[in-house]
Amino acid sequence: MTTIKDLANKGNLFTQGHRACAGCGGTVILRLLMAAAGKDTVVVGATGCMEVVSTIYPYTAWNVPFLHNAFENSAATASGVESAYRALLKRKKTDKKINFIAFGGDGGTYDIGIQSLSGAMERGHNLLYVCYDNGAYMNTGIQRSSATPMGSSTTTSPAGSVVKGKMQNRKDLTEIMVAHNLKYAAQASLSNWSDFVSKVEKALAVDGPTFINVLSPCPLGWGYDTSLSIELSRLAVETHFWPVYEYEDGKYKINIKPKQVKPLEDFLFKQARFKHLKNEPELVEEIKKSVEEKWNCLLQKESSCK
Amino acid sequence: MKRDGKKIIFEKAGDLPPMAMSLGTTEYNETGSWRNERPVVDSSKCTGCGICWKFCPDISIKEDANGKASIDYFFCKGCGICAVECPVKAIEMKEEEK
Numbered sequence: 064m065t066t067i068k069d070l071a072n073k074g075n076l077f078t079q080g081h082r083a084c085a086g087c088g089g090t091v092i093l094r095l096l097m098a099a100a101g102k103d104t105v106v107v108g109a110t111g112c113m114e115v116v117s118t119i120y121p122y123t124a125w126n127v128p129f130l131h132n133a134f135e136n137s138a139a140t141a142s143g144v145e146s147a148y149r150a151l152l153k154r155k156k157t158d159k160k161i162n163f164i165a166f167g168g169d170g171g172t173y174d175i176g177i178q179s180l181s182g183a184m185e186r187g188h189n190l191l192y193v194c195y196d197n198g199a200y201m202n203t204g205i206q207r208s209s210a211t212p213m214g215s216s217t218t219t220s221p222a223g224s225v226v227k228g229k230m231q232n233r234k235d236l237t238e239i240m241v242a243h244n245l246k247y248a249a250q251a252s253l254s255n256w257s258d259f260v261s262k263v264e265k266a267l268a269v270d271g272p273t274f275i276n277v278l279s280p281c282p283l284g285w286g287y288d289t290s291l292s293i294e295l296s297r298l299a300v301e302t303h304f305w306p307v308y309e310y311e312d313g314k315y316k317i318n319i320k321p322k323q324v325k326p327l328e329d330f331l332f333k334q335a336r337f338k339h340l341k342n343e344p345e346l347v348e349e350i351k352k353s354v355e356e357k358w359n360c361l362l363q364k365e366s367s368c369k
Numbered sequence: 370m371k372r373d374g375k376k377i378i379f380e381k382a383g384d385l386p387p388m389a390m391s392l393g394t395t396e397y398n399e400t401g402s403w404r405n406e407r408p409v410v411d412s413s414k415c416t417g418c419g420i421c422w423k424f425c426p427d428i429s430i431k432e433d434a435n436g437k438a439s440i441d442y443f444f445c446k447g448c449g450i451c452a453v454e455c456p457v458k459a460i461e462m463k464e465e466e467k
Binding site: 067068070071075077078079080081082083084085086087088090091094095117119121122123124125126127253256282288289290291292293294 | 392393394395396397398399400403404418419420422423424425426427428429432441443444446447448449450452453454462
């Protein structure tokens with residue numbers, strides 16, 4: 064198992080001085096991701112918060128080759144880079160083992176990039192796609208995306224007297240990826256960092272496309288104090304809002320089953336985007352119901368796919 | 370490229386911004402000026418577990434000579450994650466003074 068010391072000894076492949084907001088969860092994800100992947104890695108980033116804050120011209124926060132491309136095609140670009148690498152291998156121009164990582168936010172993955180992501184996964188390129196899911200288009204000013212949870216207030220689904228925030232349930236991208244018959248797909252949370260790091264290591268060891276979805280708390284978009292980023296990702300796991308599980312070779316495994324399940328309100332009412340729900344007990348019940356349904360469904364899948 | 374306190378020293382033409390050929394160049398951006406509150410480590414309580422280092426978004430936690438946490442105020446944006454996550458509560462947030 065990887066320890067903190069092992070990670071610290073690998074150096075900073077994603078360095079200081081990036082312009083992310085104070086308390087940003089996404090940068091912690093990238094740090095841990097790079098610490099797990101090591102320096103022989105090519106990173107492709109879709110447009111989004113993490114690309115904008117890490118590569119403001121003429122500076123870069125990356126100590127590895129980094130390629131930025133448009134919102135919709137990070138998976139397509141990464142698969143091109145990977146194909147070029149395989150061509151070099153074939154012609155014996157290199158024999159180095161190189162990891163390929165593409166990442167995008169929930170806007171660039173759930174909505175705009177899903178077509179190229181689906182294509183890359185279907186073609187079977189040897190790459191890892193990491194989605195940092197902060198539940199809206201935070202970079203452009205908190206517009207709703209298909210990852211935005213039900214009841215959440217964003218600038219394009221504002222909570223008012225008639226409509227109480229976003230009225231639709233979020234899309235389950237990890238399940239969509241599982242439907243691509245991947246060898247490895249997982250959902251992780253920052254609060255359980257060693258689980259996330261071991262998932263990245265596992266995914267990179269697989270020969271073929273892999274996918275990891277990580278919850279990325281956003282102080283600005285979610286509306287909470289900057290110091291609570293990790294605390295909120297912990298609450299999301301403990302309330303079953305964000306199940307931490309993996310799908311490996313046709314089998315589901317829930318990695319973290321909270322011993323004591325906390326009420327969903329603990330998670331919701333720490334954030335300003337849900338504060339209007341305090342007067343909407345029916346909507347909270349509906350959200351609770353869908354969260355529990357998802358969890359029970361996952362439990363069933365875990366026991367039936369053994 | 371070198372850093373001397375707050376000053377950046379460019380050593381060769383490739384380091385200058387229009388070329389941008391070097392990797393990891395944001396290391397020369399001072400983000401510490403964004404801070405409202407500064408974390409202060411009580412080294413008598415710190416056990417050197419490294420949890421603050423791991424969760425710091427700005428990689429501004431360093432290990433001092435005794436293996437305890439110390440903070441790089443050049444980058445620290447003062448989010449306070451370290452103070453919340455510290456298991457022994459050795460980090461305290463204090464208001465920034467001019």
